[in-house]
Amino acid sequence: xxxxxxxxxxxxxxxxxxxxxxxxxxxxxxxxxxxxxxxxxxxxxxxxxxxxxxxxxxxxxxxxxxxxxxxxxxxxxxxxxxxxxxxxxxxxxxxxxxxxxxxxxxxxxxxxxxxxxxxxxxxxxxxxxxxxxxxxxxxxxxxxxxxxxxxxxxxxxxxxxxxxxxxxxxxxxxxxxxxxxxxxxxxxxxxxxxxxxxxxxxxxxxxxxxxxxxxxxxxxxxxxxxxxxxxxxxxxxxxxxxxxxxxxxxxxxxxxxxxxxxxxx
Amino acid sequence: xxxxxxxxxxxxxxxxxxxxxxxxxxxxxxxxxxxxxxxxxxxxxxxxxxxxxxxxxxxxxxxxxxxxxxxxxxxxxxxxxxxxxxxxxxxxxxxxxxxxxxxxxxxxxxxxxxxxxxxxxxxxxxxxxxxxxxxxxxxxxxxxxxxxxxxxxxxxxxxxxxxxxxxxxxxxxxxxxxxxxxxxxxxxxxxxxxxxxxxxxxxxxxxxxxxxxxxxxxxxxxxxxxxxxxxxxxxxxxxxxxxxxxxxxxxxxxxxxxxxxxxxxxxxxxxxxxxxxxxxxxxxxxxxxxxxxxxxxxxxxxxxxxxxxxxxxxxxxxxxxxxxxxxxxxxxxxxxxxxxxxxxxxxxxxxxxxxxxxx
Ligand SMILES: Nc1ncnc2c1ncn2[C@@H]1O[C@H](COP(=O)(O)OP(=O)(O)OP(=O)(O)O)[C@@H](O)[C@H]1O
Ligand SMILES: [Mg+2]
Numbered sequence: 131x132x133x134x135x136x137x138x139x140x141x142x143x144x145x146x147x148x149x150x151x152x153x154x155x156x157x158x159x160x161x162x163x164x165x166x167x168x169x170x171x172x173x174x175x176x177x178x179x180x181x182x183x184x185x186x187x188x189x190x191x192x193x194x195x196x197x198x199x200x201x202x203x204x205x206x207x208x209x210x211x212x213x214x215x216x217x218x219x220x221x222x223x224x225x226x227x228x229x230x231x232x233x234x235x236x237x238x239x240x241x242x243x244x245x246x247x248x249x250x251x252x253x254x255x256x257x258x259x260x261x262x263x264x265x266x267x268x269x270x271x272x273x274x275x276x277x278x279x280x281x282x283x284x285x286x287x288x289x290x291x292x293x294x295x296x297x298x299x300x301x302x303x304x305x306x307x308x309x310x311x312x313x314x315x316x317x318x319x320x321x322x323x324x325x326x327x328x329x330x331x332x333x334x335x336x337x338x339x340x341x342x343x344x345x346x347x348x349x350x351x352x353x354x355x356x357x358x359x360x361x362x363x364x365x366x367x368x369x370x371x372x373x374x375x376x377x378x379x380x381x382x383x384x385x386x387x388x389x390x391x392x393x394x395x
Numbered sequence: 396x397x398x399x400x401x402x403x404x405x406x407x408x409x410x411x412x413x414x415x416x417x418x419x420x421x422x423x424x425x426x427x428x429x430x431x432x433x434x435x436x437x438x439x440x441x442x443x444x445x446x447x448x449x450x451x452x453x454x455x456x457x458x459x460x461x462x463x464x465x466x467x468x469x470x471x472x473x474x475x476x477x478x479x480x481x482x483x484x485x486x487x488x489x490x491x492x493x494x495x496x497x498x499x500x501x502x503x504x505x506x507x508x509x510x511x512x513x514x515x516x517x518x519x520x521x522x523x524x525x526x527x528x529x530x531x532x533x534x535x536x537x538x539x540x541x542x543x544x545x546x547x548x549x550x551x552x553x554x555x556x557x558x559x560x561x562x563x564x565x566x567x568x569x570x571x572x573x574x575x576x577x578x579x580x581x582x583x584x585x586x587x588x589x590x591x592x593x594x595x596x597x598x599x600x601x602x603x604x605x606x607x608x609x610x611x612x613x614x615x616x617x618x619x620x621x622x623x624x625x626x627x628x629x630x631x632x633x634x635x636x637x638x639x640x641x642x643x644x645x646x647x648x649x650x651x652x653x654x655x656x657x658x659x660x661x662x663x664x665x666x667x668x669x670x671x672x673x674x675x676x677x678x679x680x681x682x683x684x685x686x687x688x689x690x691x692x693x694x695x696x697x698x699x700x701x702x703x704x705x706x707x708x709x710x711x712x713x714x715x716x717x718x719x720x721x722x723x724x725x726x727x728x729x730x731x732x733x734x735x736x737x738x739x740x741x742x743x744x745x746x747x748x749x750x751x752x753x754x
Contacts, residue, residue: 217621231612246621258597
């Protein structure tokens with residue numbers, strides 16, 4: 131059922147990046163880059179260190195305001211926006227160097243992802259009975275499904291600051307999923323993981339994409355993973371777009387081989 | 396051995412989300428409430444009630460207030476004393492303007508007023524953090540203190556310049572003024588603290604509490620969850636100042652029964668409450684109580700306790716010893732255990748859970 135919906139939906143443009151340039155003082159992080167992300171696809175963004183990949187995600191969810199160009203998300207065009215607005219429009223993300231709420235438990239971290247969907251006012255929060263408790267339970271059930279999905283039941287009540295890095299990355303994915311995003315931005319979700327953890331994470335990403343139909347933009351250095359998971363790949367180098375296409379296209383591209391894959395081999 | 400959650404399976408989320416999910420903790424709380432509501436008022440003497448318990452309860456409220464702001468939301472404040480003062484003067488003005496108004500209502504109103512003032516002084520917190528925010532709240536402390544002294548309207552143009560507490564009753568029982576018994580004042584204080592602790596625990600364990608902690612731990616990620624930083628910080632200031640305001644009003648009306656603001660609501664008071672929060676444990680309600688109990692009773696223990704067991708100690712020496720002990724402990728906790736006494740208690744419970752096995 132989900133699958134058919136997913137197949138039909140795949141294809142329309144969800145997000146379009148249009149001639150975006152971003153610089154910090156003299157440093158040009160992104161220069162005149164355009165690409166699009168289609169509904170339901172896994173879109174990889176790759177490139178050497180300092181290519182501007184993270185900066186691109188920061189532009190998409192409103193942390194950075196590009197000097198030139200614009201972003202169109204779900205048909206709405208804007209050149210600058212606030213991260214909280216991006217969140218309410220359905221963009222969630224994970225960070226390259228884990229940005230969890232370290233003092234809170236796994237459960238509370240993921241529950242925090244439900245914030246936008248919880249509305250009981252301060253009065254009810256003071257009582258924590260009736261409607262406030264009903265709401266809390268409803269969202270707890272949703273969050274427990276995510277916990278089961280990511281197989282992190284055992285660390286539910288553990289403060290995330292105490293977890294190993296691999297699990298922290300998983301919790302961070304859970305927190306992003308709790309927002310039920312239309313577009314999920316993942317910044318190197320497998321960095322620093324061993325092979326087994328990488329395989330688990332790849333499986334979760336594919337499952338999220340297929341079961342929930344969530345569109346994913348993925349930054350990743352591991353070429354094997356990128357080629358396996360993604361539908362289309364955009365390659366950045368020194369802030370410029372070098373190539374854009376299916377994994378096979380990109381693999382065959384002369385410039386890319388020279389600039390990026392060549393280095394990896 | 397006896398402190399175990401094994402065998403206590405939660406069959407639904409509501410049970411698991413209760414404020415105290417472990418049975419032994421609920422029993423412990425029951426015992427504490429029984430002692431506080433029954434044993435102490437019936438068997439405690441005036442000294443215990445007036446000199447130990449009432450100050451402890453007042454300080455607990457103030458420490459909860461500061462802990463909401465600093466421990467839970469990560470915003471440091473050196474203005475707690477001044478916000479207590481705002482509560483005290485608000486209560487004085489309202490109760491003297493409307494002599495027939497129930498005093499409890501006046502106290503709650505002073506909390507609300509203090510919350511509004513807190514929001515005003517919390518506005519800079521969106522732009523500034525850490526050290527600079529501390530300086531901004533310090534400015535609030537001095538500005539408000541200046542108001543307390545320089546605006547005679549606040550103390551009704553009394554020649555003494557002090558707050559004069561008149562006699563008020565609740566359900567026919569005198570609770571403020573010279574004729575109020577320690578028992579009645581203690582019970583009023585206890586009810587206030589019980590209710591307000593319950594409310595704080597509720598708010599902090601729900602959506603709003605999570606937003607506070609999210610802002611404390613990683614504000615950029617919080618923003619990304621759709622948490623509005625300004626609103627959340629201002630709410631933390633308001634909520635925190637409410638507790639400080641009620642504590643200040645209660646201090647004047649229920650504990651000391653009137654006095655001058657410069658003595659009671661100065662920078663020393665702000666620091667004292669900050670010390671309670673640090674020693675008790677940042678980000679823990681239990682910590683607020685432990686810190687308040689420790690710091691508010693330490694001088695009494697040194698001054699009266701030590702001579703009672705045969706160790707003579709002059710009043711001034713006791714005071715100096717208090718400073719030395721508190722100073723030393725602050726250093727100890729800041730370096731060794733930033734989560735204070737509350738964390739030590741948790742570690743103790745953890746050990747108990749494993750006992751008698753070391754692992
Ligand atoms: N906030 C900032 N201030 C100044 N320069 C920045 C900032 N953020 C990024 N840059 C610069 O922009 C360029 C692109 O950085 P970015 O983090 O986007 O690269 P990346 O492709 O994510 O690299 P990596 O693979 O190492 O994560 C770099 O030269 C970086 O130094
Ligand atoms: Mg990066």
